[in-house]
Amino acid sequence: xxxIELSKAFTLIExxxxxxxxxxxxxxxxxxxxxxxxxxxxxPVFAITTGAWNYSFAxxxxxxxxxxxxxxxxxxxxxxxxxxxxxxxxxxFEKFMLTPVPGEHVQAPLIKECIANIECRVIDIVKKxxxxxxxxxxxxxxxxxxxxxxxxxxxxxxxxVDGRKLSRKKLMRSKIPAGI
Amino acid sequence: xxxIELSKAFTLIExxxxxxxxxxxxxxxxxxxxxxxxxxxxxPVFAITTGAWNYSFAxxxxxxxxxxxxxxxxxxxxxxxxxxxxxxxxxxFEKFMLTPVPGEHVQAPLIKECIANIECRVIDIVKKxxxxxxxxxxxxxxxxxxxxxxxxxxxxxxxxVDGRKLSRKKLMRSKIPAGI
Numbered sequence: 001x002x003x004i005e006l007s008k009a010f011t012l013i014e015x016x017x018x019x020x021x022x023x024x025x026x027x028x029x030x031x032x033x034x035x036x037x038x039x040x041x042x043x044p045v046f047a048i049t050t051g052a053w054n055y056s057f058a059x060x061x062x063x064x065x066x067x068x069x070x071x072x073x074x075x076x077x078x079x080x081x082x083x084x085x086x087x088x089x090x091x092x093f094e095k096f097m098l099t100p101v102p103g104e105h106v107q108a109p110l111i112k113e114c115i116a117n118i119e120c121r122v123i124d125i126v127k128k129x130x131x132x133x134x135x136x137x138x139x140x141x142x143x144x145x146x147x148x149x150x151x152x153x154x155x156x157x158x159x160x161v162d163g164r165k166l167s168r169k170k171l172m173r174s175k176i177p178a179g180i
Numbered sequence: 181x182x183x184i185e186l187s188k189a190f191t192l193i194e195x196x197x198x199x200x201x202x203x204x205x206x207x208x209x210x211x212x213x214x215x216x217x218x219x220x221x222x223x224p225v226f227a228i229t230t231g232a233w234n235y236s237f238a239x240x241x242x243x244x245x246x247x248x249x250x251x252x253x254x255x256x257x258x259x260x261x262x263x264x265x266x267x268x269x270x271x272x273f274e275k276f277m278l279t280p281v282p283g284e285h286v287q288a289p290l291i292k293e294c295i296a297n298i299e300c301r302v303i304d305i306v307k308k309x310x311x312x313x314x315x316x317x318x319x320x321x322x323x324x325x326x327x328x329x330x331x332x333x334x335x336x337x338x339x340x341v342d343g344r345k346l347s348r349k350k351l352m353r354s355k356i357p358a359g360i
Binding site: 008010011014015016017035036037038039040041042047049073076077080081083084124126128129130131133149151152153154155156157158159160161162163164165166167168169170171172173174175176180 | 188190191194195196197215216217218219220221222227229253256257260261263264304306308309310311313329331332333334335336337338339340341342343344345346347348349350351352353354355356360
């Protein structure tokens with residue numbers, strides 16, 4: 001799990017993969033599955049839609065910290081397990097055999113099994129719309145993995161796996177931030 | 181282009197495809213490419229990140245209407261053309277040979293070449309974060325297409341094409357809204 005330039009972290013979320021979001025409420029780690037995410041700025045800033053219906057929300061609101069962890073396709077059943085159970089009555093790191101790894105900036109843990117992790121601070125909560133606005137403060141990517149494909153939730157119980165990658169770098173030059 | 185149940189429209193956006201967003205300012209049609217989108221509710225409600233830096237924003241703000249159109253992979257170069265030019269000086273429907281089709285609820289046009297279209301009303305603009313909140317009011321899907329694969333922008337000039345689809349409908353049962 002190598003640190004990558006923070007300016008590249010938005011490229012982990014922009015394609016729209018299902019992600020895990022970890023928190024630590026001062027007593028224990030927790031993790032939830034989130035598909036409703038959005039890049040808001042290259043710096044990077046992200047939005048996630050969540051609220052009091054998620055047990056993790058209290059920790060997000062109180063600690064104002066989390067980690068966005070990006071799983072690959074072979075983790076899909078764990079990701080679904082995390083998304084269909086609650087930290088209120090389950091130690092999800094233990095149950096789904098996820099390995100917490102300390103971050104540098106936040107108490108919420110990175111997840112060793114994920115291909116990428118982004119340490120985040122909560123910079124705003126837009127209560128009216130249940131949007132939590134996150135600023136990425138450090139990003140990590142495990143480039144040594146053979147399996148790099150992420151999954152995209154459809155919302156009907158099916159998931160689309162990443163297929164081939166097409167390059168349009170020349171056509172896109174005017175829209176790519178410096179250093180990317 | 182058949183109408184589909186509105187309750188299923190969120191499944192078009194949840195996987196995170198690059199989309200086109202059309203507007204009509206009362207004088208002419210326009211279209212922009214957007215990758216920064218998020219589902220916010222099943223009803224459906226969507227967020228897009230945009231602001232005054234996009235020419236389309238004035239029409240969105242004034243008419244409070246748009247259409248989210250979802251292109252498939254063979255449209256990628258048109259999608260990039262739309263995303264790297266401006267409606268301020270270009271008739272993008274003409275230049276990129278997109279066919280506007282009248283919707284039922286909004287003046288902004290559907291795009292015939294796209295596999296899906298969602299007529300939307302702007303229900304809020306969160307100025308502080310450049311978020312436009314959209315409510316879907318009608319949705320359409322062209323199931324007769326052979327090519328159904330969408331594309332996901334990475335943000336570095338590359339695009340991930342949809343790969344295979346995995347079903348986890350049984351595991352996900354508790355999380356799938358009724359009727360989906």
